[in-house]
Amino acid sequence: MIKVIVLIGLIAVCVMAVLVKARQQREARExxxxxxxxxxxxxxxxxxxxxxxxxxxxGEVAAVATLRRAYPGAPFGDARRYVRQLRRR
Structure with a gap:
């Protein structure tokens, strides 16, 4: 019985963590x-x-990641497009 309660508690914590992260991402995007x-x-x-x-x-992956860290909420596609345009200049 205690194992079930602990398992339910862990699941609840995980669900809350996912919901909080989703909200943070949505707020950054907005x-x-x-x-x-x-x-x-x-x-x-x-x-x-x-x-x-x-x-x-x-390389490109690190550059996109750097750009997205500098601009939280930046869409991946826009960041990748910018980095690829830099390569051509």
Whole structure:
């Protein structure tokens, strides 16, 4: 009986953690969307040099991750598009 109670408690904690994380992500995305109405607004705000340095040193995946850490809520597709455009410049 105690094992069942502990198991239910662990499941409840996990569910709460998932719900909290989902809410944080949604709030970050909404904040990003309020700040940057268009992709062009977003790219105009980004300093390309630190992202380009990561791109050259560690590659595309690390550059996208760096950009998304600097701009929480940034859509993955937009961050990847920006990094790929940097590569072409």
């Amino acid at each position: 904040s990003f969307e309020r700040r940057f109405a268009t992709y062009e607004d977003f790219t105009a705000d980004v300093d390309p040099e630190p992202i380009r340095a990561v791109l050259e040193r560690k």
